Amino acid sequence: MKIVVIGAAVIGLVSPAFAQKLPGDFAFLRDIDPTIIQDIRYASSNNFMGRPIAGYGAAECVVKRDVGLRLKAVQQELARQKLSLKMFDCYRPSRAVADMVAWSKNGAETAAERRYNPAFSKADLFRLGYIATHSGHSTGAALDLTLVDLTADNSAKFDPAKDYADCTAPVAARAPEGSVDMGTGYDCSDAKGHTAAGSITPAQRRWRTRLVAAMAGQGFVNYSKEWWHFSLPGAGGRAYDFQIVSRRN
Template identity: 75%
Template sequence: MTTWRHSVKSLLIATIAIAIVSSAHAQSLPGGFVYLRDIDPTIIQDIRYATSVNFVGRPLAGYGAGECVVKREVGLRLKAVQQELSSQNLSLKMFDCYRPGRASLDMVRWSQNGRETAADRRYNPRIPKTELFRLGYIASRSQHSTGAALDLTLVDLKADNSAKYDSSRIYADCTAPVEARIPEGSVDMGTGYDCTDLKGHTAASSINPDQRAWRRRLVAAMAKQGFVNYSKEWWHFSLPGAGGAAYDFPIPPRRN
């Protein structure tokens, strides 16, 4: 009986030890990286590449959790942007933050797989996917992998943001009116997120005055904290000097 109790006790201790190690591993990040949720939990997150609601149509390699991971300085500056926006009943919404290097290669492989589907054309209505790399929409090495680049938008907290993606519905492409395209629970920027089209360029002339005003408002709010917009994507911003080496660690779940 003593031997049996000793074996059970040893097994229990080993199980607890494994659980502790696994839990610690589940939220371990390289030095300098943080979960944005730990810096500012009020910033809304909708990490699209951890889901199937993106231009590839499935979760990308390395996205083990739908969490925004950034360099600490980036997180602190986002917090400052959010504090200013909150007084205007607005919020940031994050679509992508740190991106594992393997996810960028996953995008490149997708662009070269020789298939053009209706789902692809929701995001690339006029540009063949094989051209996305040459035109600068996809890169084998992304600034996102440094932890200093972001994809984001604005949310009007007074508006009805309850519309959700319905997998059974056929949506129009990303340049269509907001009520016809994939819902994003955010202000109408003139195109959906990840829209590889001239209309997605930040200074596009083909959008209406309200949409143009929202883009300018987002760019101005981010610029106050040093973020720079990428002219071909109204949603993409980076913080010069905060990046450095590119990383390829997978995004682990955050422990509450």
């Protein structure tokens, strides 16, 4: 698949009078492609820390402009297959990374937290490479995402009062994510979450392969320990720490 170059005019879909101004060459993904589904989990309690994470003042996907344009091209290709991207995390403020580091060292280990790392202690997440002390997300060039089958029933919602099975359990037992079954839930710190894990079903492997291929068509590279994590080489740069805010004033 060839890289599609899209004119910068598509970015100006929202009047400057109504859109929040972002630093540098960042943009709200909704302003580039509003059809891409967003479920920014770190702005909610539905994540491995069980609460909104520092810096996430709004559930918005913020990206470098070139990253957003390439995501739009991926989305256009997927739409022909009745599929959609679903964003879990995009730009991540440096303060959020610091919040994750502090969380990993707080000595607590709740049942909700264990759903995301059932095989080992959360204190090992950084040592094992599941969370980085300096994240590519903070440059605006890294993303966490999945696929949604637009022909399926995606209506099941996360219930914080429900006792779900851990992220490696069969899809019917773990927390719903409104997306295809990739073999684990998002942010599952487990060998089963490795992109090439041998413990998943053929159908789950086909979905992972499909996602990796779709993203690779626009130059994105997958992180081998997380089927959901992709980055765009050369699009990064320095880390930022501006707060994620609502795209409307």
